[in-house]
Amino acid sequence: MDAHVYVSGDADLITAKGDGGHGVMDYHLQELAIANDPSDRRRIMPNLEETDRRILDVGCGAGQTLIGSAPLPEVLAVGVDSDHSALKLGTQLTDAVCFVAARGESLPFGNESFDLVISRVALPYMNVSNALNEISRVLRAGGRIWLVLHPFERTLKELMSNLVRFEIKAGIYRLWVLTNGVTLHLFGKQWMWTLKPGKYESFQTSGAVRRLLPAAGFERIEITRGQHFVVTAVKGRPRV
Numbered sequence: 638m639d640a641h642v643y644v645s646g647d648a649d650l651i652t653a654k655g656d657g658g659h660g661v662m663d664y665h666l667q668e669l670a671i672a673n674d675p676s677d678r679r680r681i682m683p684n685l686e687e688t689d690r691r692i693l694d695v696g697c698g699a700g701q702t703l704i705g706s707a708p709l710p711e712v713l714a715v716g717v718d719s720d721h722s723a724l725k726l727g728t729q730l731t732d733a734v735c736f737v738a739a740r741g742e743s744l745p746f747g748n749e750s751f752d753l754v755i756s757r758v759a760l761p762y763m764n765v766s767n768a769l770n771e772i773s774r775v776l777r778a779g780g781r782i783w784l785v786l787h788p789f790e791r792t793l794k795e796l797m798s799n800l801v802r803f804e805i806k807a808g809i810y811r812l813w814v815l816t817n818g819v820t821l822h823l824f825g826k827q828w829m830w831t832l833k834p835g836k837y838e839s840f841q842t843s844g845a846v847r848r849l850l851p852a853a854g855f856e857r858i859e860i861t862r863g864q865h866f867v868v869t870a871v872k873g874r875p876r877v
């Protein structure tokens with residue numbers, strides 16, 4: 638285990654070297670540069686409030702969103718990712734984030750451990766329903782979520798790009814992503830990619846979000862569809 642990276646959960650499903658080597662690391666560094674540049678139009682960050690004393694980023698990569706959000710030093714900032722090499726890069730970038738290797742569908746934290754849970758373009762790679770249930774479990778009642786998701790148009794564009802370039806394997810994979818988005822929208826269900834245990838990917842719709850979030854205990858759902866597909870919601874308090 639690397640210093641500052643705590644490994645937990647389904648060890649077999651946590652990638653030791655990452656999925657794409659240098660390309661993936663370049664992605665995280667590029668996103669960090671965007672996160673650190675308030676003038677960059679691609680930048681999208683959660684609004685931190687004074688009550689957010691314990692923040693969890695699910696699918697944090699190298700911690701770029703947490704780093705760019707610049708929480709106060711007394712705030713506990715925890716980043717979870719299944720890609721060990723991304724977390725290792727994160728430990729080289731900052732001391733302000735506690736990095737934990739785990740899957741979003743199986744978070745190694747107690748109930749109600751966090752005030753705010755964020756997840757930026759990472760839920761699309763998870764079993765969305767299971768991850769939302771876990772996020773709800775580790776969030777305190779009244780705590781908030783901030784999610785950035787993948788719209789249908791993105792997957793369609795990727796599929797079209799595969800087709801015009803005759804990228805057969807990538808096209809089949811993208812068709813599977815498309816199917817998962819449709820079944821997530823209609824039935825709240827997704828299928829694992831059979832060639833890689835534990836691998837999920839889908840696009841999301843506002844309809845799916847409005848059905849899945851209340852089922853996981855969230856209310857006051859707000860959806861913004863513009864340059865980014867952003868969802869915020871609050872964990873409901875237990876009824877007495």
Ligand SMILES: C[S@@+](CC[C@H](N)C(=O)[O-])C[C@H]1O[C@@H](n2cnc3c(N)ncnc32)[C@H](O)[C@@H]1O
Nearest residue numbers: 668696697698718719720740741757759762763
């Ligand atoms: C597109 S990157 C986003 C990284 C970062 N949140 C950002 O905004 O740049 C998606 C991240 O989700 C992670 N991821 C994918 N599936 C995951 C899972 N089941 N559990 C935890 N992390 C996962 C990947 O390793 C990757 O770092």
